[in-house]
Amino acid sequence: MLHGYGSSILDGAWLTLTLALLAMLLAISLGLVGAACRLSPVKWLATLGEVYATVVRGIPDLVLILLVFYGGQDLVNRLALALGYQQYIDINPFIAGVCTMGFIFGAYLSETFRGAFLAIPRGQAEAGAAYGMSGLQVFWRISVPQMVRLAIPGFTNNWLVLTKSTALISVIGLQDMMFKAKNAADATHQPFTFFLAVAALYLLMTSLSLLLLRSVEKRYSVGFKTVEL
Template sequence: MLHGYLPSLLEGLRLTLGVAVASLAVAVLLGLAGAAAKLSGSAFWRRAATVYTTLIRGVPDLVLMLLVFYGGQLAVNEIAPHLGVDEYVDIDPFVAGVATLGFIFGAYLTETFRGAILAIPHGQAEAGRAFGMRPLQVFRRIVLPQMLRLALPGFANNWLVLVKSTALVSVIGLTDMMQKAGQAAGATREPFTFYLAAAAGYLLITTASVLALRALEKRWSPGVPAVSL
């Protein structure tokens, strides 16, 4: 049915999943940092985080992908000679793809985490401080567990969109599932078959993710009505 290209598509599927997971790790770190900045007492950090989320959410993902890959490569090779590096520096497409997607979805997770933290009654943190807890203890024992539960629906939606957005890395030469499907479609002249197979691959990842996230929601929210993911 797939003319022997199934192993190639599965290899692309593994790479796609790797890009998604690595991008999510970057996005979570940026999201937590951005949420902390937006909720901080520093006007500078609040403004910086607001500029970050506003700009990133207002520029198409494809444009950012091309800017980071091509613009970043140009910038690196402009700077490299001043650092004593005379050879041409190639930016790895995997690194560029992960950095771009992580940077993009970090902006969305910033708002997700900020909203979840704001939904926690402020008096709980004050009570923790009144019992002598340090700020880090208050965050770890009181704020973080509740933030994770409240942020889970928004986090889940961002993860599902991120998985689909990994298709963009094919435009910078990364041999992900879309790139593999395109190569097979070109060789066999059966684009419908192979792009349908790629769609099935993405559907497999997102379906498994939804099931896992629902199980996680039940585990973290005993006695709380579930929110449909």
């Protein structure tokens, strides 16, 4: 059915999944830092966090991918030349893809985490302090577990969008499943067959992710009841 290209596309699917997971780890880190900055009482930190979230969310992902890959490569080579290094430095597309997707979705997650922290009643932190907990203990034992529960729906949405957006990384030469499907389609002149196979693989990834994250959400929601008005 796939004319011998099935194993190649599956290899690309594994690369796609690895890219998405590593990019999400980076996005979580940047999202937490961005949320902390936006909630900070220090004005310049709050402004920096807002600028990061606003600028990244306001520019199309494809434009940012091209800017980071080509602009970053040009910047690295200019710096290397200034330091006396004469050889051209070629940035690995996989590393560029992880960094770019992590940078983009870190901005989206900063909003998710910020909203989750703001949704926690202040009285709970005050109660923790009244019991003699330090600020760090209140943060890790009271705030973070509730933030995770409140952030899971938004996190799930961002993960699904990130997974699908990895298809854009093929434009910088990463041999993910979109790249390999395109090559197979060009070689066999059957684009519908190969792109349909890729669509099915993306649907499988996102569906399994949705089931897993919904089970995590249920686990964190144990003991909480939704009040219907």
